[in-house]
Amino acid sequence: MSDDSGWQVAQAAPRHYQNQVSRFMEPFATALVDACVSNGDIVLDVACGTGIATRMAADKAGTAGRIVGTDINGAMVDLAAEVSYRGNIEWRQASALDLPYANGIFDSVICQQGLQFFPSPEVGLAEMARVSRSGATLGATVWSDLEDSPYLDAMHHMLGAYCDVDQQEMAWSSDSEQVVGWFLDAGLNEPMIDSLVLTVSLPPLEDFVPAHMKATPWADRFDSLSQTESANAVRFMSERLSDWITPAGADVPFSSYLASIVT
Numbered sequence: 281m282s283d284d285s286g287w288q289v290a291q292a293a294p295r296h297y298q299n300q301v302s303r304f305m306e307p308f309a310t311a312l313v314d315a316c317v318s319n320g321d322i323v324l325d326v327a328c329g330t331g332i333a334t335r336m337a338a339d340k341a342g343t344a345g346r347i348v349g350t351d352i353n354g355a356m357v358d359l360a361a362e363v364s365y366r367g368n369i370e371w372r373q374a375s376a377l378d379l380p381y382a383n384g385i386f387d388s389v390i391c392q393q394g395l396q397f398f399p400s401p402e403v404g405l406a407e408m409a410r411v412s413r414s415g416a417t418l419g420a421t422v423w424s425d426l427e428d429s430p431y432l433d434a435m436h437h438m439l440g441a442y443c444d445v446d447q448q449e450m451a452w453s454s455d456s457e458q459v460v461g462w463f464l465d466a467g468l469n470e471p472m473i474d475s476l477v478l479t480v481s482l483p484p485l486e487d488f489v490p491a492h493m494k495a496t497p498w499a500d501r502f503d504s505l506s507q508t509e510s511a512n513a514v515r516f517m518s519e520r521l522s523d524w525i526t527p528a529g530a531d532v533p534f535s536s537y538l539a540s541i542v543t
């Protein structure tokens with residue numbers, strides 16, 4: 281099985297990720313943790329990135345709980361460990377397709393905006409189910425149709441138009457049938473699917489977009505734009521987001537599925 285995993289960042293990107301991307305990841309991580317984690321749980325966060333959901337899970341599980349955050353990208357895991365102060369979290373670099381854990385040991389297994397980047401989401405889900413105990417809650421968030429997340433949609437079009445990023449590289453959303461199909465192909469029951477639409481307040485786009493781009497796999501391509509091109513790229517996004525611009529920045533809806541099962 282190839283582990284040519286999508287959505288990889290390098291060098292300074294994890295710090296930018298932690299500072300910028302958390303703005304729109306946090307409300308979805310909160311919903312995922314609320315739905316899946318209980319006090320005292322032993323929790324696994326798969327594709328944890330810089331640990332946004334992992335830290336929330338640690339708070340919800342409390343001192344009696346134990347949390348593990350894993351990601352294939354060692355730089356993300358290292359930053360997660362650096363910015364986390366909670367004692368009940370262990371961090372480990374690991375592929376979601378080959379989790380280094382025994383069968384049936386976790387009470388809750390979560391994956392926040394990671395599944396869609398695995399070379400095989402169904403293998404990732406089968407692994408998440410394998411390490412879950414019977415009766416555990418397994419949950420994942422996946423962006424729904426990008427048109428329902430105008431900021432991500434504008435970014436998608438901007439990267440295509442200004443940075444020559446092809447559609448394949450930006451497969452970061454899904455439809456509900458596909459998400460259900462991943463669970464069924466993993467040999468699991470049909471998941472319960474909640475559609476979450478949450479409005480996020482972003483700072484002025486001239487500040488936020490260049491900072492956010494540094495946190496993505498396309499950082500080098502955005503960085504190599506001239507000043508004029510980069511200003512035009514931000515203007516391109518601002519025009520697409522004109523309905524949501526506010527005096528302080530932009531209040532934009534983001535839409536995600538929250539798929540969950542009890543194993």
Ligand SMILES: C[S@@+](CC[C@H](N)C(=O)[O-])C[C@H]1O[C@@H](n2cnc3c(N)ncnc32)[C@H](O)[C@@H]1O
Nearest residue numbers: 285327328329351352353375376392393394397
């Ligand atoms: C969009 S980020 C989400 C990170 C984090 N869950 C959050 O909410 O901020 C996607 C993450 O998936 C990770 N990833 C991609 N493929 C993976 C794989 N095969 N195994 C484990 N992690 C993977 C990436 O390294 C990245 O950290």
